[in-house]
Amino acid sequence: MKIDDNFYMKLAIDEAWKYQLLTYPNPAVGCVIVKDGKLLAIEAHKEAGQAHAEVNALKAAFLNYNPNSVLKTKQNSEDIHDFLIKNHNNFFNDCEIYVTLEPCNHIGKTPACANLLKELKPKRVIISVKDTNNIASGGIETLLNENIKITVGVLENEGNNLILPFLSWQNKTSIFFKIAQTLNGATNGKISSNRGLAYVHALRDKIDLLVIGGNTIRIDKPTLDTRYIQGNNPDIFIYSKNKIFDKNIPLFKTANRKVIISDDLFKLLDYKFVMIEGTYNLLEKLKQRIDFIILIISPKIKNGDNASNEINMDFEIMHENYIGEDKIVFLKRK
Amino acid sequence: MKIDDNFYMKLAIDEAWKYQLLTYPNPAVGCVIVKDGKLLAIEAHKEAGQAHAEVNALKAAFLNYNPNSVLKTKQNSEDIHDFLIKNHNNFFNDCEIYVTLEPCNHIGKTPACANLLKELKPKRVIISVKDTNNIASGGIETLLNENIKITVGVLENEGNNLILPFLSWQNKTSIFFKIAQTLNGATNGKISSNRGLAYVHALRDKIDLLVIGGNTIRIDKPTLDTRYIQGNNPDIFIYSKNKIFDKNIPLFKTANRKVIISDDLFKLLDYKFVMIEGTYNLLEKLKQRIDFIILIISPKIKNGDNASNEINMDFEIMHENYIGEDKIVFLKRK
Numbered sequence: 001m002k003i004d005d006n007f008y009m010k011l012a013i014d015e016a017w018k019y020q021l022l023t024y025p026n027p028a029v030g031c032v033i034v035k036d037g038k039l040l041a042i043e044a045h046k047e048a049g050q051a052h053a054e055v056n057a058l059k060a061a062f063l064n065y066n067p068n069s070v071l072k073t074k075q076n077s078e079d080i081h082d083f084l085i086k087n088h089n090n091f092f093n094d095c096e097i098y099v100t101l102e103p104c105n106h107i108g109k110t111p112a113c114a115n116l117l118k119e120l121k122p123k124r125v126i127i128s129v130k131d132t133n134n135i136a137s138g139g140i141e142t143l144l145n146e147n148i149k150i151t152v153g154v155l156e157n158e159g160n161n162l163i164l165p166f167l168s169w170q171n172k173t174s175i176f177f178k179i180a181q182t183l184n185g186a187t188n189g190k191i192s193s194n195r196g197l198a199y200v201h202a203l204r205d206k207i208d209l210l211v212i213g214g215n216t217i218r219i220d221k222p223t224l225d226t227r228y229i230q231g232n233n234p235d236i237f238i239y240s241k242n243k244i245f246d247k248n249i250p251l252f253k254t255a256n257r258k259v260i261i262s263d264d265l266f267k268l269l270d271y272k273f274v275m276i277e278g279t280y281n282l283l284e285k286l287k288q289r290i291d292f293i294i295l296i297i298s299p300k301i302k303n304g305d306n307a308s309n310e311i312n313m314d315f316e317i318m319h320e321n322y323i324g325e326d327k328i329v330f331l332k333r334k
Numbered sequence: 335m336k337i338d339d340n341f342y343m344k345l346a347i348d349e350a351w352k353y354q355l356l357t358y359p360n361p362a363v364g365c366v367i368v369k370d371g372k373l374l375a376i377e378a379h380k381e382a383g384q385a386h387a388e389v390n391a392l393k394a395a396f397l398n399y400n401p402n403s404v405l406k407t408k409q410n411s412e413d414i415h416d417f418l419i420k421n422h423n424n425f426f427n428d429c430e431i432y433v434t435l436e437p438c439n440h441i442g443k444t445p446a447c448a449n450l451l452k453e454l455k456p457k458r459v460i461i462s463v464k465d466t467n468n469i470a471s472g473g474i475e476t477l478l479n480e481n482i483k484i485t486v487g488v489l490e491n492e493g494n495n496l497i498l499p500f501l502s503w504q505n506k507t508s509i510f511f512k513i514a515q516t517l518n519g520a521t522n523g524k525i526s527s528n529r530g531l532a533y534v535h536a537l538r539d540k541i542d543l544l545v546i547g548g549n550t551i552r553i554d555k556p557t558l559d560t561r562y563i564q565g566n567n568p569d570i571f572i573y574s575k576n577k578i579f580d581k582n583i584p585l586f587k588t589a590n591r592k593v594i595i596s597d598d599l600f601k602l603l604d605y606k607f608v609m610i611e612g613t614y615n616l617l618e619k620l621k622q623r624i625d626f627i628i629l630i631i632s633p634k635i636k637n638g639d640n641a642s643n644e645i646n647m648d649f650e651i652m653h654e655n656y657i658g659e660d661k662i663v664f665l666k667r668k
Binding site (some may be wrong): 003015042064182280297301327 | 349372374398486515518519520633637646651654657661
């Protein structure tokens, strides 16, 4: 196997995917640092407000050589920036820094990564995808102005897939579809492990609207909350022509939640970040409106309901992770 | 992400899985070489008679520093051994060598890896799984006698999964089950891409018996040959109570092949390496007899036949690869 720019960028991309969607309103970004051929750090941005991928990786790389540095105690992004600018001592001059997205050039909740890199003067910065966000972009220019060598477009297709969910969200309503199933496509009954369920609850905490079919409410009576992680409960959109539901089920009793019962999908556009939880029949109805699909696969075979009407869709697998024993597959339509 | 022994061993294991089953009668083995912190080689054993994983990795590592060495021209395992023993010039003294299986200690089609490593005196050899094969084992002892530092048991569960297919084959008849399906579990019609089919043909070339259900023969009339790769055609076992088939279909006309029509599974034990190609119904019938399962998943959703009788099986996913756009999932029963 070739150990080249593609190899190191793949490590950065894979690391970033572990936090896909959990970083909102920031994009998922990964960063790898190689110092004179030595792989020192594989890190990602994990949550909005916390350090960016580059900062996490720069910290890990520095600590790799200076394990007892006071930097170890610093968690706050601004503190790490300050420390590195004052104490780098040219440590990064022979480093190659792989980052999945152009380093940000603007001071938001955390200081700009491009400014930090400019000070640290690495040997080369390798970028998968340019930032098209007008506010944050300009990082490449900042680095080029300092005569830092830049390589852009490494694993660009994979880098674009990584950022697809974020781009779908950035300027419009992002709508994604979640299905949980067994290996053979059965979707009924309890499918996911508890860790898989906790992941779904983490997603519910990030979205602002959850869409679900009326029959699921009638048959399964789900609460659709975030109790596994004690997060925020999203509003619920019950997609149904028939407006009659038993209002005594827990779904309707959950605090701080609006429940909409409607068959007018146009109302989804009142929200910014929408997850549809359903099975293949609902997917077939809504497929024109979704940006990507999350398939959670439990490694079981069991007899059950699966695709039962005329469905024919081709996908590209954007990425796959494991959540405990379950698989998480990110798909986009071809 | 921690960059430690587990990280490097995972690279070796993943590389080895790419050649799983294709190395028979040898096990799938991977090897990674890190020189003073620099990742120099990620290699695997690819085919019986060709160089072992360690030899491929030692060659790649040496060429990484000496790209114009005449070693580049050497393909034969014995020639690479000879060259490295004469020309290593202590290059490997600061190398850590990660290998998924204890280095072989016996001279078979190629010279013993343990003897080579003994001469090259690496700083440390890290091994996932000990070799239980009486003929090839003893590598650890050989290295310890030379005072080479050894670490054993890194990612042992993953290392054991990697070698499970080989161990199932070593002392008995190995029987594995292959299913091709879409994401939603549909198994009828043309499922796999041409690259997926070529992979199946490569498996057919390695096995000596292919088992298939009688109904598949009656309905699909498959040839079950290896035309995509022009390999050897395995014998066929048609699992059927009803012995009447149309003998004019190509399956029966393929040269150098025996076709058995029987419902006596005991006859499988006359063979050494058996693949069953079928769907979930056949899997349910034969599940007690199989060592592992290969699931080929095409990233499509389509309406179709899938599990239709009482099936309930739990699996561990041992590994996954891509073959073109299709996924190859290796499962074992829990």
